[in-house]
Amino acid sequence: MEDVADFFAAQKFQIAIANLARRLSDDTLSFETNKQFIPFILSALAFFKTNPHDFDVTCQFNIKLIGDRFYSDISDSRIDEVGIENIFTSCYRFLSELAFYKDGNFPGNVAYEVHRTLEKIQYEASEIPARVKNQLVYADNFMPVALAKSYLNKADFGLIKSFDEKHSGLGKVVEELNTKLEASKKEVGALHDALKNYENAFNFVGLHKGFNDIARSKRRSSYLSICIMAVLACLMILPFLWKIWHVVNNESSSAFNTELFMAFLGYDLLLLYFFRVVFQGYKSVKGQLVQLDLRKAVCQFIQSYADYAVKIKGSNPALLEKFESLVFSGIVANEENIPSTFDGVEQLAKLFEKIRAP
Incomplete structure (x- = not known):
């Protein structure tokens, strides 16, 4: 709520109502007045003293x-x-305006106490003089209409009316948004x-990438092995090609050279x-490449397999044991079938011993 100027909370007003309350409580008035006026005025002054901010905020109409x-x-x-009658009617109007804006359902609440004070006066209105009763009739019947009109003419309510006029087609906009929302849901x-398909395809992507890196390294090794075997094969047939070329171009030399033959033989055996x-x-x-390819293939379907197995068999701690034993098992190298270098040297030594034996 916007800030308002102090009226009831002003120091001069608080001093004035304190002095008035003291004077009315002395019961030394020199004139006759309605017995209801003084208690009501004292009650109203007590409300103004204890709740000045509430009256400043809600009673702007009568303050003006x-x-x-x-x-x-x-x-x-x-x-x-x-003067007492004027103070009485003014207090009645201020309390009526606060009661118009505020509802109180619990004892001790300022709005609840104000409602009770006003109701007490309304029940005994027959004893009030006609000139004062007219002011009460205005406060009870006509002032609420004036308060409502004042509220409706505020700038904030004008903005609400302007918003309603400008956005009268809001229902259509909401319908369009709902249509777009349904399309977006699809x-x-x-x-x-x-x-979900990508999840099934690339699940265990880290493990798949690790296997792929190892397979790439192994393929480079296989290509290198092929190149080395090609070079060795060329070197193995090179002496025979040299001998054939020599025989073709030197027909007169047909003697068998035992030492050269043995050298060629040892060279080829090595x-x-x-x-x-x-x-x-x-x-x-x-x-190893075959095993790595198998592991990569398993990584692509294991998620769907696991989901399906859980749905069919329920929770099973040993569900992925075979998968884990396959994926995380060591890669077999079959090294026992590869002869060592020293084994080859021993075979060559035995061959030379048999040749040299008489």
Whole structure:
């Protein structure tokens, strides 16, 4: 709520109502007045003293109309019957305005006490003089209409009316938004299904990538093994090609050279041994690649398999044991079938011993 100027909370007003309350409580008035006026005025002054901010906020209508006159009446040092009647009617109007804006359902609440005080006066209105009763009739019947009109003419309510006029087609806008929302829900559903497929395809993506990196390294090793075997094969047939070329171009020299033949034979056997070693390594790498490809394939369908198994069999702690034993098992290299270098040297030594034996 917007800030309002102090009227009831002003120090001069509080001093004035304190002085008036003291004077009325002395019961030394020099004139006759209605017995209901003084208790009602004292009750109203007590409300003004204990709840000044509530009256400042809610009673702006009467503050503007009769505020100055009311302050003049309560601060007048000479109090007569007409002055008491004016103070009574002014207090009644201020309390009626607060009761119009505020509801109180519990004892002790200022609005509840104000309602009770007003009702007491209304029940005994027959004893009030006609000139004062007319003011009460205005406060009870006509002032609420004036208060409502004042509220409706406020700038804030004008904004509400302007908003209602400008956005009279809001229902149509809401309907369009609902249509777009339904279409968006369908799109989101389609995207959800697509993402579910991607989840199944790329689940265990980290593990799949690790296997793929290992497989890439193994493939480079297999390519290198093929190149080495090709080089060894060329080196193995090179002596025979050289001998054929030499025989073709030197027909007169047909003598058999035993030492050269043995050198060629030993050279080819040595190359053959290394060729066999490289070939066994190549076969081992190919076996490992097959196992890695199997693991990558398993990583692509295991999520769907696990979901399906859970739905069919229920929760089972040993559900993925076979999968884990397959994926996380060591890669078999079959090294027991690959001959060592020293084994080859021993075989060559035995061959030379047999040749040299008489």
